[in-house]
Amino acid sequence: MRRRAAEQRARTILERFGLAPRATARFRELSGGEAQRLMLARGVAAAPTLMLVDEPTAQLDRTTAAEVNGVIAELAAAGTTVVVATHDDATRSACGEVLDLGAFR
Numbered sequence: 001m002r003r004r005a006a007e008q009r010a011r012t013i014l015e016r017f018g019l020a021p022r023a024t025a026r027f028r029e030l031s032g033g034e035a036q037r038l039m040l041a042r043g044v045a046a047a048p049t050l051m052l053v054d055e056p057t058a059q060l061d062r063t064t065a066a067e068v069n070g071v072i073a074e075l076a077a078a079g080t081t082v083v084v085a086t087h088d089d090a091t092r093s094a095c096g097e098v099l100d101l102g103a104f105r
Helices: 003-016 032-045 062-077 089-093
Strands: 050-054 081-085
Touching: 003 032, 032 050, 032 062, 062 081, 062 089
Parallel strands: 050 081
Antiparallel strands: none
């Protein structure tokens, strides 16, 4: 991908995760929630066919968590297989299929 196209894609993804205002910040300057969203954004930027995500809404407030769940749902709707490990009921209910590992005790 050419640099200009890559920069535009990065800006679009940062906007999608609400991180555009922090685009020039160093990683260590980000809050825990911002860092969490940046890690998800990095994964999305790779345009994977499969994403494994552990606690994607950890450290996020309810509004931001709902936005992240929406992005994950969009990815799944677009054909990306997204496997999510979570304890969060809202994230779990945003998933199409749920396998409760606690049921295997």
